[in-house]
Amino acid sequence: MSEKPILQKLAVLADAAKYDASCASSGTVRRDSTGTKGIGSTGGMGICHSYAPDGRCISLLKILLTNFCIYDCRFCINRASSNVPRARFNPAEVVRLTLDFYKRNYIEGLFLSSGIIRSEDYTMEQLVEVARLLREEHRFGGYIHLKTIAGASPELIARAGLYADRLSTNVELPTEDGLKSFAPEKKPQTIRKTMANVRLGVEDAVEARKDRLLKKAKPPRFAPAGQSTQMIVGADGARDDDILASATSLYSGYRLRRVYYSAYSPIPDASSDLPPVRPPLMREHRLYQADWLLRFYGFDRAEIMAGANDGMLDLSIDPKLAWALQRRESFPVDINRAPREMLLRVPGLGTKAVDRIIAARRLGAIRIGDLARLTASVKKVLPFITTPDWRPGGLTDSANLRARFAPPPEQMSLAL
Template identity: 70%
Template sequence: MAQLDVSQKLEILADAAKYDASCASSGTTKRNSRDGKGIGSTEGMGICHAYAPDGRCISLLKILLTNSCIFDCHYCINRKSSNVRRARFTAKEVVNLTLSFYRRNYIEGLFLSSGIIGSSNYTMEQLVEVARSLREDHHFRGYIHLKTIPDADPELIHQAGLYADRMSINVELPTVSGLKRLAPEKDNGRIEGAMRGLKSSILDTRDAKKRYKSAPTFAPAGQSTQMIVGADAATDGDIVTKAATLYDRFDLRRVYYSAFSPIPDASAVLPLQRPPLMREHRLYQSDWLMRFYGFQPKEVVAAADDATGMLPLDIDPKLAWALKFR
């Protein structure tokens, strides 16, 4: 890998991070600095990168630790066989960038993900070190969202949760068959097992907090995930059903939907064109109906076309349901 300066790395790794949609800062708790130490806050206003439920703009530095990866997922621009410029930050460089951007009032927090380098455990150790250094060495009180690395040791995941506000692990695709076809090195059982472990740690810590004020927090803003839309043959009905299952099983704060976007030197098994962005939008509307309006997953699926399983693009899902069930 050619030697790059920090600004060149930032250009590459910020661009590489744009494909991950599971970046939000809703639900975090405010950290106080009663001892006079600490910088950053999740409560201020800044450059808009994500929105909290109350409409506040939350500015985040959203980067990858590296876009090198030992996996070869067909849909990923950073896959092992992809012909892209590679770069890698050190943990210290990410810490310094975060602090520098905060002091300039560019950001209020950090979203950090990574390709897998060396091994899952080694990569997760690097992510944990970034969060640990920010919190302990620099008393950073801003928002931190860490992406969980598949197959990382549960103890590393636990350490990450002690420093991060939110954690996420992407299920990537809505069906097991789609995951096997497009990401054969990933396993749905292991992904859901990691999500189950996060849920357990969050609930255990929440319960401990009720009894002991000194108990540490663990990912107080919960966990989220992302599904890619349009990279496989999954219908909107499949996606809505999968999302509902994830919410129910793992107490997710959000499921994010990311319309597949064709990438350079794409694999032959991928579609040639991206799905309509309106499809992604309709899925978010469906998600909203289930989370805030009491719609059952089967009701949302019932609004889809019986033959194709797709939601209509010209009208929103609630209107589609109303017209179908007058």
């Protein structure tokens, strides 16, 4: 097959894949089939970038197998009734592209999703075949993220997990009412059942590794980087409180590694009940910050949303600062005595900074001059802490703090 048709397909299907945000590649051990330690290219058609926990940038070829779809979800540009250019790869073409990009050091892995063609099982078979060809026939050691198709058979999901590093099943919209209204062909229970199958596969693999000492055979890996999902923000009337409630349920029920929040992008020929403009990007950013507080800082949803106006996060300040300003009686805290749980609630202190502070104070009292070596957000921290040589004094006024730490008007206008 000539290069031109493949490149034309790549242009269409790489562009169609940009609406899926759930392609992080953290949480897995790096594979390396080339014997080198090079970093992937920072540009190219269909290449996206994710970041591992150590800050390493990982480049992925991010494409759809096809943007044909039998479903007509009204918020989706690739819906059946949409008038967009269509294309379709076969598995061999995706394998060829992936290997060519990988050998040229453009990418370190593949993110592959697809519209639904013929049936859920047929589409899932095609996705699994791509991963199988890469792993078994070409000994590909790079990262693979496969989008699972809700409603596909458990056997196909199990096969996908053996080849992929991460699996993801999009819940699409935060609430069942939203999904019923904008994507009635997709059933919440079908999506959750597929996510449950992935969770069971991950848990079974963990148990098999625990029993490895009793067996000679090495147990197979199953999606070692876990599973993730994506929900669209701003297409329906779901409030931030609804979105975080859904995320909390997903984390606890399916052991997700990540929930991704994707601001709705207006599409051509959209229904009149869809918003004509995208929601503020700052809203998406605040949801990610709130999500971080849920997962790493010991907050629960009620604390984050306490004082929120009509169930919406404050766009002008981050949710951790908003929480602290509502509880001025809890501050300032003694940075040399406060437990880790309280230090994590001090605005400006991240998890790594808190760990450094706890380690440093075992060696002696931390003074104000030491903070610059322990955290990069000294100005934000100062109103909320005390040290042997520091008291915040007049810096504790909530109104002044809000004004001081809110983004300047020009920055807020860009974010909105």
